Amino acid sequence: MQPEQSMIRNKLGMKLGLVIIAVFIIVLSTLGFTIDRMFTNFYNTEMSIEVDELATHFAMMAESPDAPTEQMLLKFADFSNVSIFYVNEQGQVQAYSGADELAGASFIEQTDVSAIFSGQTVRLKYEAASGNRYIITAKPIIDQRTEDNQIQSALYVLSSSKHMDDSIVAMRKLLVLSGVGAFLLALGITWIIAHLLSKPLVQMQQATRKIAVGELETRLEIPRNDEIGSLAAAINNLAEELQQYRDTRQEFFANISHELRTPITYLEGYSKVIKEGLYSTEEERDQYLDVLHQEAKRLQHLVDDLFELSKMEEGKVSLSLEWVDLAEVIDNAVQKVDLKARDKGLTLTASLNRGSAWIYGDGLRIEQVIINLLENSVRYTEQGGISITLDQTDRFVYVIVQDTGIGIAEEELPYVFDRFYRVEKSRSRQYGGTGLGLSIAKKLVELQGGEIFVRSKLGEGTSFEIRFQREEEGGMA
Ligand SMILES: Nc1ncnc2c1ncn2[C@@H]1O[C@H](COP(=O)(O)OP(=O)(O)OP(=O)(O)O)[C@@H](O)[C@H]1O
Ligand SMILES: [Mg+2]
Incomplete structure (x- = not known):
C-alpha cells in the first residue's frame, strides 16, 4: 500500500x-x-x-x-x-x-x-x-x-x-529578486495545498480499503466542514450502516438456525418413539403424532414467514395498491379469527365507524396485518375479550386491536417489532410463536405509508394501533 x-x-x-x-x-x-x-x-x-x-x-x-x-x-x-x-x-x-x-x-x-x-x-x-x-x-x-x-x-x-x-539595472535586480520571492512563495503554497488536499484523500483511501476487507470498525477523523469533510462523514456513515447490517444479519442467521433446530429435534425424537413402538396405548401414540403434526406446521409457518421477510428485505414484495375500504378489510379479518377466539372462549367485538375509511393500499396485505394482530391477541389472552375499533380524525384513519390478555412488560415494548423477538422465551413453547409476525406486520404497514404503535400493561392487556394518513382525493368514491 x-x-x-x-x-x-x-x-x-x-x-x-x-x-x-x-x-x-x-x-x-x-x-x-x-x-x-x-x-x-x-x-x-x-x-x-x-x-x-x-x-x-x-x-x-x-x-x-x-x-x-x-x-x-x-x-x-x-x-x-x-x-x-x-x-x-x-x-x-x-x-x-x-x-x-x-x-x-x-x-x-x-x-x-x-x-x-x-x-x-x-x-x-x-x-x-x-x-x-x-x-x-x-x-x-x-x-x-x-x-x-x-x-x-x-x-x-x-x-x-x-x-x-x-x-534600470537596479530596478531589474529588484524585479528578479521579487520574482524569485514570489516563485518560492508559490512553491510553498503549492506544497501546503497539496498536503491539505491529499492527506485526507489518502486517509480516506486507506479507510475504504479497510472497510472493503471487512474492518467495519474503521472510522475517519477529518473534522472539516468542506466537501472533503462531508465525504469523510459519508464514508463513516457507510461503515456504520455496513456494520449494523452485518450484525443484524449474523443475529438473523443465529436466530434462524435456533428456531429451526427446536422443531426438528421434536420431529426427530417423537418420530423415533413411534417408529420403535415406545408407547403403551393408541392414545399415547396419537398424542405423539399430534406433536409431530404441530411441529411440522410450526416449521411450515416459520419457513413461510422467513420467505415473506426476505422478500420484503430485498424490496421485492409487490403491493397491488388500490382504494380499499378498511371496514370491509376488518370484516374479513374478524370473520377468519372469530372461530379461534370462540374456541378459546374469548369474545371478539368490532366497533367500526363505517363513514369513509378509505385508504390507498393493498387490501390483502392490510388484512394479513390485522389477522396477525388479532391472532396475537387470541394467543396471548386467556380470558376476557378482544375488540377491534376503526375510526378516524381529520388527519388519520386508525385501527385499534385491544385485548385483556397477559400484556407485555414496559421494558420489552420497544423490541416487540424486532425479528424473532418474543417476550420471555418460555412463552414460545406455551403459545407457539416464532416472533416474526409483528416485524412482518410493521414492514407491511410502513410499506403502505402507515405507522404502527403498541401500548400494553403487564397482566391487564395490550393494544396495537395502526394509523394511516387520510388522503382526500378520490377516497369518497
Ligand atoms: N396481544 C399481545 N399480548 C401480549 N403479548 C403479545 C401480544 N402480541 C405480541 N406479543 C408478544 O410479542 C411477541 C412478538 O409477537 P410476534 O407476533 O412478532 O411473534 P409471535 O406471535 O410470537 O410469533 P408469530 O406471530 O411469528 O407466529 C410475542 O412473542 C409475544 O410475546
Ligand atoms: Mg404473532
Missing part, C-alpha cells in the same frame, strides 16, 4: 504544483517584462526631453546678442554635467568640454552635420568604447548678426545615460 499512497500524493501535488507554478511564471514574466519596458521607456523619454531642453537652452545662449563667450558656455556645460561640442560645417570640432572619452568625437557624422547646417535638430544615441551610453541632441547655432541668419556652427549636447542605466 505504501508506494501507492505516495503515488497519489505525488500525482495530486505534482499536478497542482505544476499548474500553480506555470500560472505564476506566466504572470510574473509578463508583469516583469511590462514593468521593465515601462521604466526603460519612461527614463529614455525623460532624458531625451532633458537633453533637448538643454540643447535649446545652450543654442539660445549662444545666439543671443550679448552671448557669453564660447569658453563660458563650455563652463556652463560642465556645471550642467553635460558635454558640448562646437562643430563646423566640415564636421571638425572647434571647441568642446566634458568627458575625455568623447574627445575622439566619433559620434559626429557628416550626414548629421549637413542636416544640422540645413537647419534641422538631430537626435542620436552613442555608445562610447567604455560602454557608457550618451543621449545626444544637436542643434544649429544661427549667427543673428548676419543678414540671412547664417548658420554659424553645430552645437552637440551630450548627456551620459549612466545614471539612468544604473537605475
Whole structure:
C-alpha cells in the first residue's frame, strides 16, 4: 500500500504544483517584462526631453546678442554635467568640454552635420568604447548678426545615460529578486495545498480499503466542514450502516438456525418413539403424532414467514395498491379469527365507524396485518375479550386491536417489532410463536405509508394501533 499512497500524493501535488507554478511564471514574466519596458521607456523619454531642453537652452545662449563667450558656455556645460561640442560645417570640432572619452568625437557624422547646417535638430544615441551610453541632441547655432541668419556652427549636447542605466539595472535586480520571492512563495503554497488536499484523500483511501476487507470498525477523523469533510462523514456513515447490517444479519442467521433446530429435534425424537413402538396405548401414540403434526406446521409457518421477510428485505414484495375500504378489510379479518377466539372462549367485538375509511393500499396485505394482530391477541389472552375499533380524525384513519390478555412488560415494548423477538422465551413453547409476525406486520404497514404503535400493561392487556394518513382525493368514491 505504501508506494501507492505516495503515488497519489505525488500525482495530486505534482499536478497542482505544476499548474500553480506555470500560472505564476506566466504572470510574473509578463508583469516583469511590462514593468521593465515601462521604466526603460519612461527614463529614455525623460532624458531625451532633458537633453533637448538643454540643447535649446545652450543654442539660445549662444545666439543671443550679448552671448557669453564660447569658453563660458563650455563652463556652463560642465556645471550642467553635460558635454558640448562646437562643430563646423566640415564636421571638425572647434571647441568642446566634458568627458575625455568623447574627445575622439566619433559620434559626429557628416550626414548629421549637413542636416544640422540645413537647419534641422538631430537626435542620436552613442555608445562610447567604455560602454557608457550618451543621449545626444544637436542643434544649429544661427549667427543673428548676419543678414540671412547664417548658420554659424553645430552645437552637440551630450548627456551620459549612466545614471539612468544604473537605475534600470537596479530596478531589474529588484524585479528578479521579487520574482524569485514570489516563485518560492508559490512553491510553498503549492506544497501546503497539496498536503491539505491529499492527506485526507489518502486517509480516506486507506479507510475504504479497510472497510472493503471487512474492518467495519474503521472510522475517519477529518473534522472539516468542506466537501472533503462531508465525504469523510459519508464514508463513516457507510461503515456504520455496513456494520449494523452485518450484525443484524449474523443475529438473523443465529436466530434462524435456533428456531429451526427446536422443531426438528421434536420431529426427530417423537418420530423415533413411534417408529420403535415406545408407547403403551393408541392414545399415547396419537398424542405423539399430534406433536409431530404441530411441529411440522410450526416449521411450515416459520419457513413461510422467513420467505415473506426476505422478500420484503430485498424490496421485492409487490403491493397491488388500490382504494380499499378498511371496514370491509376488518370484516374479513374478524370473520377468519372469530372461530379461534370462540374456541378459546374469548369474545371478539368490532366497533367500526363505517363513514369513509378509505385508504390507498393493498387490501390483502392490510388484512394479513390485522389477522396477525388479532391472532396475537387470541394467543396471548386467556380470558376476557378482544375488540377491534376503526375510526378516524381529520388527519388519520386508525385501527385499534385491544385485548385483556397477559400484556407485555414496559421494558420489552420497544423490541416487540424486532425479528424473532418474543417476550420471555418460555412463552414460545406455551403459545407457539416464532416472533416474526409483528416485524412482518410493521414492514407491511410502513410499506403502505402507515405507522404502527403498541401500548400494553403487564397482566391487564395490550393494544396495537395502526394509523394511516387520510388522503382526500378520490377516497369518497
Ligand atoms: N396481544 C399481545 N399480548 C401480549 N403479548 C403479545 C401480544 N402480541 C405480541 N406479543 C408478544 O410479542 C411477541 C412478538 O409477537 P410476534 O407476533 O412478532 O411473534 P409471535 O406471535 O410470537 O410469533 P408469530 O406471530 O411469528 O407466529 C410475542 O412473542 C409475544 O410475546
Ligand atoms: Mg404473532
